[in-house]
Amino acid sequence: MGIARRLVESESSAVFPFVFKITTTTANTVFTTPLVDYGGLTPSVIISWGDGGPNSPLITSSTSVDRIHTFVSAGTYTITISGFMPGFRVDNNSGIRNLITELVQWGIVGLRTVNFYGCVNLTAIPGSSSLSGVGGYTGLSEVVSFASFMRGTRITAIPADLFDYSPNATTFTDSFSSITTITIVPDGLFDNVPNATTFASCFFACTTLASVPLTLFDNCPNVVNFSSTFRNCRALGSVLQYSNNNSVTIFNNVYNMSSTANALTGSAPELWNRTPTPSGTDAFNNCINLTNYASIPVNFK
Secondary structure: OOHHHHHHHHOOOOOOOEEEEEEEOOOOEEEEOOEOOEOOEOOEEEEEOOOOOOOOOOEOOOOOHHHEEEEOOOEEEEEEEEEEOOEEEOOOOOOOOOOEEEEEEOOOOOOOEEEOOOOOOOOOOOOHHHHOOOOOOHHHOOOOEOOOOOOOOOOOOOOOOOOOOOOOOOEOOOOOOOOOOOOEOOOOOOOOOOOOOEOOOOOOOOOOOOEOOOOOOOOOOOOOEOOOOOOOOOOOOEOOOOOOOOOOOEOOOOOOOOOOOOOOEOOOOOHHHOOOOOEOOOOOOOOOOOOOHHHOOHHHO
C-alpha cells in the first residue's frame, strides 16, 4: 500500500480518545499527565481518571494543575484523554515512568510528538488489528517527532505497520534505544516515512537486537544523520549498506561497539569513498569481524 493511499485513509472525521493504564501500589499516589505543547499548538482535553471520580475540567494548558490527579487507593486505572493533545511525553520522568503499565490505544487526538521514555513496565505496543475500531495507527498520522518514542521500555516486539500512517515524521532519534528485550526489527518498519531526516541513536544499546532487514532505510532518501543508530547492538549480525541514503552527512558511531566481542559480520559500506565524504568518526569501532575491516580508514574505526 502506497503513501498516498495511506494518507487518504487517515483523513477521518472520527474521533477516538488516547487511552493508557497506570498501576499504583500505594495510597494517595499523585500522577501528572505528561502533556506538552508542540510548534505553538496547545492541548484542549478532558481526562477521565478511571477511578470513579469526576473527569477533569477542560484543560487548555500543558502546565494546568488539572492535569494532576491523586489516586486515593492502590490499583490499576484506565486513563482516557479526549480532545486535542499535540504532545504526550513521559521523558523519563521519575514520578510517573514506573506507573504506566499499558498502552491501550492511540486514538485520534492530533498527536505531533509522543514518547514513553523510561516506562520500564510497558511491555507491548498494541497491534493494529486490535485497534481497528478505534482508529488503529491513524492517530499517529500527524506525528512529526518520534524522539525517544519507546526508549528504555521493555517492549518485546515492534509492529511492522506501526509507522504506516506517519508520512510527516522527521525525527526518530532514540526511538527504540536502550530496549534490551527486542531481538528483531520487522521488514517494512520505515517504508512509509519518506520525510525522516534523522535516525540518530534509534537502536542504540539494544543489546539483544540480532536481526535487521537489509532494506530497512531504503525508502528514506532524506536522512542526513545515522549517528550511533546501531551503537552497542553487539548481537547484531549484519551491516547495512545505506545505498539509497545519499544525503547523509553524519555516520559517526553508527556501528561503534564497546568491545570486539560482537556479532557484526559482512562488508562495511565504503562510506569514506562518498562525495562529499560524510563524517564517520568511530563508525566501525571494534567491528573486527567485518571482511574489509583492515581497509577501513582509521578515522572511521
